Amino acid sequence: MLDDLLVVGFDLDTQSEVHIGDRPLEQWRALGYGRRETVVCFYCWRGIDAPAGTKVPLVARGRIGGLVRPHFAHPAGTAPPGGHGRETVWHINAKHRLARWARTRPNVMQVRMEQWTEDRDRRADVHVVLDDGARLALEAQRELITDELWQARHRDYAAAGVRDVWFMRPDTRVPHVLFAEGIPAWTLYHREGEAEARLGEPHARGPQWWTKDLRLFGLHHPPCPGDPVVRERFPLTELGLDPDGVTFPPAMNERLAEQAARVQRDASEARHQHEQAERRREAAPRQPRYRYEPAPPPPRPAAVPAGTPVCEVCHRPLAEPLVRYGRHILC
Structure with a gap:
């Protein structure tokens, strides 16, 4: 290779x-x-x-x-x-590529390799100081790292006031714990002098999607854990550095801005249509709701004169032919 x-x-x-x-x-x-x-x-x-x-x-x-x-x-x-291990060679080569690239960025004041943090908890592959005083740790990661180990490194850098920026070896899986923490991950092709970003594909627009984080409904960087991703590869010479890490070239920033503006317009239209529908619903005449009313009780039988033969079931007067039976035929 x-x-x-x-x-x-x-x-x-x-x-x-x-x-x-x-x-x-x-x-x-x-x-x-x-x-x-x-x-x-x-x-x-x-x-x-x-x-x-x-x-x-x-x-x-x-x-x-x-x-x-x-x-x-x-x-x-x-x-x-058998020669030196490929992973080891890649790591050293990548570290030097990142340092050489960082030195060419106009806002970079200092670049040091294998630099310890002040409390000596972590040693950055490449330590970068920007002209505004922000400090970055460029890490060339040659193999898959566990969530626990990455989180420990990330916390130590954060406690030291250093922003960690991760560059993975090609064909090395990116731990999704980075995306869960909102940290981008780059793949470094140091031989070609290029780096590849992973962007999350737009999320599906569900009910009242316009009330959620609109950034997620266009291409977003970094992706969310589990997102299908779009890979974009750039020459290192077109990428920059700022206090948040690596910055995209102007053309990519314009592309993302256009998508974000389109999502914003769609969200405003969807919100407007929803509000109109709500106003129409509130203005519509209200239909009376059906109320159950029980049937009135059957009328009480009229008073029967004393001595009149009555049915032993319904207590109404009996016709003369039915007196011998003591009840009406249907009772």
């Missing part, structure tokens, strides 16, 4: 990490294998896949217009068995 090419070395003279893009290839060759040999493998020197302090002078490879970008390489037979 081209993302696994070594672009970071260690300069024994300055005791610092160096990037292949910091100097022309000829200068790196003069400092590398077979010549001064002061630029060595960062990973071997730091004890990654080799004993700490292992000095492996590097070869600078690449040419202008070549298919493979400039990079460092171990001399033949000096690399660890």
